[in-house]
Amino acid sequence: MSVEAEARARPTAPADVRIGVVTFPGTLDDRDAARAVRLAGGTAVPLWHADADLHAVDAVVLPGGFSYGDYLRAGAISRFAPVMESLVDAARGGLPVLGICNGFQILCEAHLLPGSMIKNDHRTFICREQELAVENVDTPWTRNLPTGARITVPLKNQDGQYVADEHTLDLLEGEGRVVFRYQGWNPNGSRRDIAGISNEAGNVVGLMPHPEHAVEAGFGPDGPAGPRSGTDGLALFTSVISTLLGE
Amino acid sequence: MGRVVVDVMPKPEILDPQGKAVAAALPRLGFHGVTEVRQGKRFELEVEGDVTDEVLAMVREAAETLLSNPVIEDVVRVAPAAEHDGATA
Numbered sequence: 001m002s003v004e005a006e007a008r009a010r011p012t013a014p015a016d017v018r019i020g021v022v023t024f025p026g027t028l029d030d031r032d033a034a035r036a037v038r039l040a041g042g043t044a045v046p047l048w049h050a051d052a053d054l055h056a057v058d059a060v061v062l063p064g065g066f067s068y069g070d071y072l073r074a075g076a077i078s079r080f081a082p083v084m085e086s087l088v089d090a091a092r093g094g095l096p097v098l099g100i101c102n103g104f105q106i107l108c109e110a111h112l113l114p115g116s117m118i119k120n121d122h123r124t125f126i127c128r129e130q131e132l133a134v135e136n137v138d139t140p141w142t143r144n145l146p147t148g149a150r151i152t153v154p155l156k157n158q159d160g161q162y163v164a165d166e167h168t169l170d171l172l173e174g175e176g177r178v179v180f181r182y183q184g185w186n187p188n189g190s191r192r193d194i195a196g197i198s199n200e201a202g203n204v205v206g207l208m209p210h211p212e213h214a215v216e217a218g219f220g221p222d223g224p225a226g227p228r229s230g231t232d233g234l235a236l237f238t239s240v241i242s243t244l245l246g247e
Numbered sequence: 248m249g250r251v252v253v254d255v256m257p258k259p260e261i262l263d264p265q266g267k268a269v270a271a272a273l274p275r276l277g278f279h280g281v282t283e284v285r286q287g288k289r290f291e292l293e294v295e296g297d298v299t300d301e302v303l304a305m306v307r308e309a310a311e312t313l314l315s316n317p318v319i320e321d322v323v324r325v326a327p328a329a330e331h332d333g334a335t336a
Contacts, residue, residue, distance in 0.1 A: 072313070072314070073316055076313065076316065080313070108318075109316065114318075115318060116316055116318040116319045118257075118261060118262070118264065118319055119264040119265060120264065121262060121264060122264075123264045123265075123267070123268050161262075161264075163261060163318070163319060164318065165318075189262065
């Protein structure tokens with residue numbers, strides 16, 4: 001679809017919601033994340049790692065990839081990029097932030113989310129369609145999903161094993177901060193099958209699987225309507241737009 | 248010019264997939280009797296001037312802030328490099 005056709009096809013939003021998508025050197029999924037924002041009815045605003053200005057966005061997506069080549073540790077160097085200093089402040093002030101895959105790793109390294117990711121327990125890169133249970137539908141990124149929702153989105157990573165100490169895991173469980181949990185099997189050895197979590201306030205959410213790759217029929221995972229028909233990931237982006245519009 | 252060595256290891260309670268991969272490869276190459284391998288990281292930091300206590304304190308802070316992630320790793324050594332220590336010595 002051309003940009004113009006895509007613009008015509010997008011649902012009309014009553015107000016403009018600007019969602020920033022950060023690009024670091026080595027980010028791969030920024031275009032897909034921006035496209036997901038547009039398909040959900042928002043305006044995607046490109047943010048650059050070296051620019052501390054958040055350009056007055058209403059929310060931010062940290063997309064997946066291998067920022068700075070995953071040198072040192074996944075997300076370790078990105079955490080110190082100028083854009084992150086502004087983002088950490090804004091996130092602590094309540095700005096909705098979604099970290100996907102490498103973005104989740106960056107949020108952990110930036111201490112906006114607890115725990116960390118290490119290499120998958122089976123030591124291989126994995127790419128598959130993954131079912132998730134959505135266990136918290138009160139975050140700005142999940143509020144359009146029904147309680148008990150199951151979604152299927154692509155999962156693709158090397159360092160996807162979520163780890164944290166038992167105290168932190170108990171805290172996350174007790175406060176309902178396990179937002180997404182792997183269903184059917186555990187694809188990477190993550191503690192307690194955790195696929196995604198939120199901060200205490202709920203505005204910062206990180207997950208390993210990729211909702212931005214499941215937003216348009218014909219390009220997503222297999223779904224009830226046929227091969228590649230799955231668009232379960234779109235709900236995360238429409239959720240934050242609904243939240244910001246006060247719907 | 249001084250040099251400081253920092254060694255970082257995965258925490259004992261954290262599974263080390265890389266170490267496990269190495270451990271599994273050893274017997275295939277005929278190296279038997281190794282019961283466990285854990286793989287860490289070694290950093291060599293060249294510093295201006297001598298390695299003073301202040302320099303070591305700064306490097307220790309850097310090691311705990313950037314070079315390691317305390318959730319999954321321990322800084323096990325921060326020390327001046329010995330003469331014979333390291334590839335560039």
